[in-house]
Amino acid sequence: MATIFFAEPELVIGHGRKVLFLNPGDLQIFKEIELPPDLTTCGLKTVEPVPVPGPGPSHPASSSKQQPAALREATGSVKVEVSIQNVTYSPDRQLLALTTVGQKAVLLYKSRPENAKLLSIRPLARASSALRFCSDGSSVLVTDKTGDCYQYDCVEVDAPPRLLLGHLSIVYDILWSEDQQYIITCDRDDKIRVTNYPATFDIHSYCLGHKEFVSGLAMLTEQHIISASGDKTLRVWNYTCGKEQLLHELPAPAVRMLVRQLEPEKTYEVAVLFYDHVDAIGVYRLEQTTKESWSITSTQLVRAEAGKWNICNFALTDDRIYVTGAENDRLTLRVYDSRNGERATGLPDGWLKMVLDNLDVAAFMPEDLSVWFKKRFDNVSDYLERKKRRIEEQKQQKCG
16 A cells, blocks of 8 residues: 655655655655564554354364454564555644554554654554544544444553444545534445444434445535545535435546645535546536535546556645556656646656655555455346246247
């Protein structure tokens, strides 16, 4: 995974065991975080085995089932390569959270004023799929690839996580409303769920209508969100009542989405990374025309040399799009002008080599996004065909 995002005034890139913080103007690195090869050396605690139902002690498989593989890795008894999975800032930019794979953990840093300071490191049971701070930065939500969502306290930094809610499939994105009354999640099973907080056993509403995985969510107003999906649509919802207010057709499935608020208010720039399409990125201008009405007023498609390299992620600034991907199985970065979709000009000489040298990248293979699509089987047609042949055979026997 190569994580990249823009948080004014910093461009943040996470890959391997490093997080780099760059000035987007001259692309000079002014801060970095480097994880050790073994997270137990910086405080990742061992986890006691957890008995599970199954065969008795005499059974040869019983000892291996005492402890989930992810937690056995965290003990350090299994040598695995640590790699950064997700990175995010708190709203006030004072805290930074990241999750890792290999030795699965969530790390919390104090990011200001100079170099980042590690505050806590806590084990994860499974690989994370998304993470998000609440509005006051007092806790961070981490979802994993089985659909569970855990809350990690950022005040009591060593407190154990609290399981808040769960989906039956992988959760791709998560939001927390500004007033912290709702947690909004989206998953591979086409659903957007709005859950009350802190009473997370109570589901407030659903936003239903997508026909494929929902890959991204973003908050627009106190009552409105936007979603992107593999069904080739952008949709705006009043999430408090689950009502769809805009459906915009896309040229291809959407696998990443970023949203920036523009001036004047209620005008937004929405950027979408497409799956396997000649135009890699679409940039849309979204406006709220009335209290319950939205429209897309302009579209800019960015080719980003699609087809020549494997694009995996991107970041959006005022006038540029920073894109990460793989070329010849190596991580690479490219920059495009969001206004015309062309390669950006005026970049410092050697900036790409400088960034990649600092990341010390090895072979890089982006995630296979084809597995996000649900496999659909038509058993009914096969059954009807067999039934038709059986009836014809019975008729022939009677005639004979």
